[in-house]
Amino acid sequence: xxxxxxxxxxxxxxxxxxxxxxxxxxxxxxxxxxxxxxxxxxxxxxxxxxxxxxxxxxxxxxxxxxxxxxxxxxxxxxxxxxxxxxxxxxxxxxxxxxxxxxxxxxxxxxxxxxxxxxxxxxxxxxxxxxxxxxxxxxxxxxxxxxxxxxxxxxxxxxxxxxxxxxxxxxxxxxxxxxxxxxxxxxxxxxxxxxxxxxxxxxxxxxxxxxxxxxxxxxxxxxxxxxxxxxxxxxxxxxxxxxxxxxxxxxxxxxxxxxxxxxxxxxxxxxxxxxxxxxxxxxxxxxxxxxxxxxxxxxxxxxxxxxxxxxxxxxxxxxxxxxxxxxxxxxxxxxxxxxxxxxxxxxxxxxxxxxxxxxxxxxxxxxxxxxxxxxxxxxxxxxxxxxxxxxxxxxxxxxxxxxxxxxxxxxxxxxxxx
Amino acid sequence: xxxxxxxxxxxxxxxxxxxxxxxxxxxxxxxxxxxxxxxxxxxxxxxxxxxxxxxxxxxxxxxxxxxxxxxxxxxxxxxxxxxxxxxxxxxxxxx
Numbered sequence: 281x282x283x284x285x286x287x288x289x290x291x292x293x294x295x296x297x298x299x300x301x302x303x304x305x306x307x308x309x310x311x312x313x314x315x316x317x318x319x320x321x322x323x324x325x326x327x328x329x330x331x332x333x334x335x336x337x338x339x340x341x342x343x344x345x346x347x348x349x350x351x352x353x354x355x356x357x358x359x360x361x362x363x364x365x366x367x368x369x370x371x372x373x374x375x376x377x378x379x380x381x382x383x384x385x386x387x388x389x390x391x392x393x394x395x396x397x398x399x400x401x402x403x404x405x406x407x408x409x410x411x412x413x414x415x416x417x418x419x420x421x422x423x424x425x426x427x428x429x430x431x432x433x434x435x436x437x438x439x440x441x442x443x444x445x446x447x448x449x450x451x452x453x454x455x456x457x458x459x460x461x462x463x464x465x466x467x468x469x470x471x472x473x474x475x476x477x478x479x480x481x482x483x484x485x486x487x488x489x490x491x492x493x494x495x496x497x498x499x500x501x502x503x504x505x506x507x508x509x510x511x512x513x514x515x516x517x518x519x520x521x522x523x524x525x526x527x528x529x530x531x532x533x534x535x536x537x538x539x540x541x542x543x544x545x546x547x548x549x550x551x552x553x554x555x556x557x558x559x560x561x562x563x564x565x566x567x568x569x570x571x572x573x574x575x576x577x578x579x580x581x582x583x584x585x586x587x588x589x590x591x592x593x594x595x596x597x598x599x600x601x602x603x604x605x606x607x608x609x610x611x612x613x614x615x616x617x618x619x620x621x622x623x624x625x626x627x628x629x630x631x632x633x634x635x636x637x638x639x640x641x642x643x644x645x646x647x648x649x650x651x652x653x654x655x656x657x658x659x660x661x662x663x664x665x666x667x668x669x670x671x672x673x674x675x676x677x678x679x680x681x682x683x684x685x686x687x688x689x690x691x692x693x694x695x696x697x
Numbered sequence: 698x699x700x701x702x703x704x705x706x707x708x709x710x711x712x713x714x715x716x717x718x719x720x721x722x723x724x725x726x727x728x729x730x731x732x733x734x735x736x737x738x739x740x741x742x743x744x745x746x747x748x749x750x751x752x753x754x755x756x757x758x759x760x761x762x763x764x765x766x767x768x769x770x771x772x773x774x775x776x777x778x779x780x781x782x783x784x785x786x787x788x789x790x791x792x
Contacts, residue, residue, distance in 0.1 A: 521747070523743075523744075523745040524747050532738070532742045532743075532744075533742065533745075534737075534741035534742050534743065535743070535745055536718070536743050536745050537745055537747075537770070581715070581716055582716035582752070582768075583716075583718075583745060583750055583752070583770050584770050584773065585747045585770045585771050586770070586771060586772065586773060590698060590699065590711070590773075591698050592698065592711060592712045625740075625741050681737040681740075681741045681742075682733045682734045682736075682737040683733070684733075
């Protein structure tokens with residue numbers, strides 16, 4: 281498989297771009313792998329890559345029901361940040377941001393990670409107190425987070441109505457300068473290409489329909505639409521479909537699936553060079569390199585597996601944004617869609633062992649899984665390869681719900697939902 | 698947009714309602730004999746079906762009554778609406 285470089289691009293340009301080869305192999309499944317990863321999104325592909333790279337396990341398959349990155353990896357609003365409130369979360373997400381910082385070079389694939397900063401707006405004295413407490417916590421955990429003044433916010437986001445008569449007046453905010461955005465498809469494709477190069481088999485259009493168990497109940501393989509595949513260990517990274525697969529394996533999870541909508545506008549000239557999140561409205565917005573405004577907001581607040589979303593939530597998100605950035609009132613939307621997110625009561629991921637031997641899980645990232653892809657992959661790979669949880673993953677085990685050691689980011693870090 | 702037939706007010710727009718999650722959850726008893734695992738299940742574990750979901754809804758901007766809805770989570774189609782305390786309707790052939 282060829283290396284990508286400026287020189288290679290130049291040579292192909294002279295050659296009419298006829299020399300490019302597929303970025304990853306698409307083999308038929310073998311009868312047996314040392315590890316099978318269910319789910320060909322960012323987390324699943326990253327897990328396969330780190331199994332091969334960090335642990336030397338190359339007899340690995342990723343099985344995906346649809347196409348690579350066709351679920352939440354290709355449906356999110358691409359925001360990456362690590363300014364979480366609790367120590368366990370801040371360490372976890374900051375580990376992910378640090379991996380993102382070197383990811384393009386490591387994968388030899390431009391994931392367009394742009395550390396343009398993430399600004400969280402406070403709209404009242406109470407918001408400001410929450411944000412100050414939050415910035416203090418992040419700093420204690422070694423994460424860059426700083427309070428920013430209204431003047432600084434006005435300078436960074438000229439679109440924003442910061443006048444005293446604004447519908448959502450701005451009192452200040454929290455900024456993480458190392459936060460930003462990345463190209464979501466590229467993250468999936470980059471990991472797929474790098475994993476495939478190390479020998480991982482990536483099998484698309486292959487739906488898992490069941491698990492094969494030995495006489496002790498241990499999972500020893502998966503039944504798929506392409507036939508049975510034996511596996512030493514199985515990893516599950518399927519986000520909103522986690523409980524569907526858990527039902528097949530015979531255990532339950534504290535996960536509810538909701539639709540989370542996103543929107544992209546027609547392309548505009550550059551109007552915004554940072555990411556904005558609003559505590560009052562839950563809306564978040566950034567501008568992609570193509571010029572489209574990428575917009576997200578709160579969940580459709582009833583369980584759903586329909587990747588569409590409904591109009592009332594769309595109106596709430598778009599309406600709030602039009603109030604906050606009146607200049608955008610006439611901008612048209614190009615597309616709207618939804619991803620099915622796996623929401624957990626404490627809004628923290630579930631990582632590690634399941635009640636079924638031989639089956640390990642990575643789920644519960646809820647509305648913020650994209651930012652955690654490199655970390656999620658590293659940690660699940662570590663558990664699959666060594667049989668022990670990675671120290672960063674240990675607090676996030678499924679057992680925390682019975683022991684009561686919840687990591688409640690839902691209230692703590694201003695997640696809108 | 699969902700049109701939800703409230704048992705008291707008739708069909709109304711979804712923005713008048715709030716979903717209260719899975720219905721028919723029984724609190725485990727007696728409380729001093731319930732294990733941590735069973736209590737965690739009661740508090741946190743949900744069926745989360747891909748298909749018909751039996752859930753509680755509140756007509757929060759209307760009559761403010763709770764009631765049950767049998768709704769398909771794939772299509773959002775509402776198969777049945779029934780009052781609190783009533784058993785699940787028989788939806789064989791739909792599920």
